[in-house]
Amino acid sequence: MSGLLFAEQCLNGLQFGLMLFLLAAGLTLVFGIMDLINLAHGSLYMLGAYLAATLTQVTGSFLPGVALALLATALVGMLLEWSVLRHLYRRDHLSQVLATFALILIANEATRAIWGVQPLSFNVPAALSGSVELLPGLSYSAFRLTIIAVGLLVAALLYLLIGRTRIGMLVRAGASNRAMATAMGTNIQRLFTVLFGVGAALCALAGAMLGPLLAVQVGMGENILILAFVVVVIGGIGSVRGAFVGALLVGVVDTFGRAFVPLTLRQFLPPALADAAGPSLAAISIYILMILVLLWKPQGLFPSRA
């Protein structure tokens, strides 16, 4: 294992983690502050990817396509909050799971009806399709570097928004004690709608940034939603900082699990056994991480409620 390959795998882990963060940030806000389990979060991600692909084709350019997709998905998210999810806040988690699971099915069927079953064509914009030489011998995909940059930028913006602004203060108040925040005169309902819109926009951003690397197809949201939930649980429900740390942990552990576990096992196990156990062990590495974190801190790394 050369140092360059190790560095490259670190970048891969960072990139995978940041891409999970974009999804998990919105999820943790909604989950922690509104106390709503929103399984349809993945559907907003799918919608974002589909809109970005379509609008990129319509406008003929990546950037305006993504910007419009963000806006449109945020609007759809707020509409969803206003029409359906608002009525679920007072219900128990089981009702929320059932209702938002129904939303997944509706979203998938609607997407199938509008765009068809085939994956959409959505490729990396020409300007970012090359690779950048970071060190002699270490070149890395320009588009994946962009994902890293966007992820870090969003993390910084969210940090400022939540830590330094009035809205952020309300969000934090809502997260730590909703009843008290309402009693103090916060218009929680409006805050929730806006918050949900922000979460939806983050989903769309994740979908737009990942669309060129992944198949834009029906059901793409469910696959990644499980990972996003793992991140939220590890990081502590309702904490954006937790989501950031959790996402990076999951990204790095998953990457290193896939890159190094099969190699390591081959050193001290017979090859047949190592080849059988390695990939399976790598596939469950993040769940082992989750169990360890929860044994150590049952509330997650950065619990937002005291």
Add this chain to the structure above:
Amino acid sequence: MKKQLLWLALLGALSLPAQAADKIKIGFISTLSGPGGVLGAAIRDGFNLALEHTGGKVGGLPVEVIVEDDQQKPDVAKQLADKMTKRDKVDFVTGVVFQNIMQAIEQPVFQAQTYLISTNTGPSDLAGERCNPLFFAAAWVSDSYSEASGKNVNDKGYKNVFVIAPNYPGGKDVVNGFKRFYKGGYAGEVYTKLGQLDYAVELSQLRAAKPDAVFFFLPGGMGVNFLKQYHQAGLNKEFPLFGTGWSFDQDTLAAVGEPTLGALNAAHWNLDLDNPQNKKFVADFEKKYNRLPNEFASQGYDALMLIDAAVRDVKGKVEDKEALRKALEAANFKSVRGAFKFNKNHFPIQNYYLRQVVKDDKGRFVNKTVATIFTDHPDAYVSACKM
């Protein structure tokens, strides 16, 4: 009133066996949602087109097709198989895409003495020692595409190949087929999680391993992800990419576009195969669904045509399982792949072609048949089958 209804229902239930031969029931268990859903949808579309070509009937009899989505989950598929064989009492079960689904449903279907026609997966154990009179593979044995790819890569003189496939029995089967005909060395062999999204880790390993060629097998959405990322990482300029036909089916070409251009792959069917039934299939499929068919659709089409021919040959008497088996074995239909017959293990003996992705005159990415790799090729397991 209620009592009357009950009597009616009872009467209906009693008269069922007599009516059975008037109508053929087909249970269609397929993966129609999730990342693998594209494959099931293609098979279903091909199957439905065939049903249209037979006038909505099977062997001249009315037919009821019960379509269910297995969601690519073995437990769901097993429940569906139980329901279809015990409650619906179907005459055939078909539509299956994935090998782990086939493994989940084969026992319930066989125990019910129901014929199981695979529209896609052809597990090697069912071709060999566990071959079953009730099982027919209308498509191929799981490793035949990779056997053809292996022979092709071997004939081109490559000596150091990097192999990547998903970590499930079907993935291992496919790689074994490749190894049977490719005699050179390996720069690396990686098995990934089924349904994996991001291949950055594996692509980094691949680049560091410096192979002289890459063979990959990643069905469905995984293949789309891999092809996009392979091209995006610029690896297509460094290492030639070889695959099975599944990774370069028409739907994948449409979704991925440019990154697939020039890639070589092996399959038993192609758009441009020159036989009348294939021309009709391709033209009508495009008219009906507004896209070009892929091999999965051709397999769904052939499966229904096979059932249609067998039911016609037994004159609708599907209760005579022995006669029905003989009729299925005879495969008295014109396959869109051209020459086709069943081996004694109920797996096909057929040709495999080398295809290359090109742009057609309408600017679409399509496969062009370049050469015939195997002629009348049987599978490697038939000798172990005692049937």
